[in-house]
Amino acid sequence: MQANVVVVGSINMDLVARSKTLPRPGETVVGSEFATVPGGKGANQAVAAARLGAKVAMVGCVGADAYGEQLRAALVAESIDCQGVSVAEGQPSGLALIVVDASSQNTIVIIAGGNACLLPANVQRLDSLLQQAEVVICQLEVPLDTVAHTLARARRLGKTVILNPAPATGPLPDSWYANIDYLIPNESEAQTLSGVAVDSRASAQAAAEKLRALGAGTVIVTLGAEGALLVGEGGAVHFPAPVVQALDTTAAGDTFVGAFAAALAGGQSEREAILFGQRAAALSVTRAGAQPSIPHLCELSKQAQP
Structure with missing residues (x-):
């Protein structure tokens, strides 16, 4: 399979608890539900692109444990090319500890595990995947050197490059921006990257304009x-x-x-891709879990019918 979307990023097992409220520091709350769900920002984005019409390859690293086997199997079940998913011997798989409250807000703690073992050399060995791709997606849950290598290589190859800067812990290296076609932060990430306090649409625009001034092509x-x-x-x-x-x-x-990446790879316009991504995201929040909540293309097609 020749992938038209390649995702380089994290693969986690999400341990998800639901409770009425999120615990404050030092507080214990009673939970109502618990589930173990495949996740990780990289894997989630790969699954979304695959379910929504793209041919997808995943580049990532899992641990040598039962979670790692389950995580790889979950990606294969989505018809995602997993030749780029390696196993880090002696390491656990990445984990995300997630608590979701009654208002659907969440707190998340990430343990990198095998994700920390995804090095630039891993991506270099899979350069043929990048060469075949139309769109390349990265996030920040794997080593930053690996992200930097991927962004730069994808730019040299003339691919459409998307960076979802999550989790953002500080400004990005200035040299990254010229390699990014689409920088897609949320409000808190835009604030962290730009230094502009984001609390309104106007301030979000100011933050985005500052990031564009650093060299990013388009900021969403x-x-x-x-x-x-x-x-x-x-x-x-x-x-x-x-x-x-x-x-x-x-x-x-x-x-x-x-969804945005799948739409772009499928030849849709920027505007069409954003609207498509919004429809997919809106449907996902009506369901529980990470990957289980991601819709399939047929569901959006039905939704579009009068």
């Missing part, structure tokens, strides 16, 4: 229930979000990124 700030703000060469365009009753927002951003 996802605003949750407020939609998305695109800031590019033609100025700023706001895309209101579909109105839904949210159950669980886990992986909504990943669904948007994967």
Whole structure:
């Protein structure tokens, strides 16, 4: 299979607990549900792109444990090319500890595990995958040297390069920006990267413009229930979000990124790709879990029918 979307990023097992409220520091709360669900921002975005019409290859690293076997099997079940998924001997698989409250907000703690073993050399050995791709997606849950290598190599190959800067812990290296066609942060990530306090659509635009001034091609700030703000060469365009009753927002951003990439790889325009991503993300938040919540293309097709 020749992949038209290649995702280089994290593969985690999500340990998800639901409770009425999120615990405060030092507090114990009673949970109501627990589930073990395949996740990781990279894997989530790969699954989203695959379910929504793209041919996808995943480049990542799992641990030599039962979770690793389950995580790889889950990707294979989605018809994702996993030749680039390696096993880190002596390491556990990546984990995400997630608590979701009654209002669908969540807190997440990530343990890198095998994800920390995804090195630039891993990507170099799989250069043929990047050469075949039309769109390359990265996030920040694997070593930054690996992300930097992937962005630069994809740019040299002339691919459409997407960076979802999550989790953002500080500004990106200045040298990265020129290699990014689409930078897709949420509000808090836009604030962290730009240093601009983001608390409104206007401030989100100011943050995006600052990031574009650093060299990013187009910035799309996802605003949750407020939609998305695109800031590019033609100025700023706001895309209101579909109105839904949210159950669980886990992986909504990943669904948007994967759907957006699939649409671009499928020849849709930038505007069409954003609207497609929003529809997919809106449907995902009406369901529980990370990958289980990600819709299939046939569901969006039915949704579009009058």
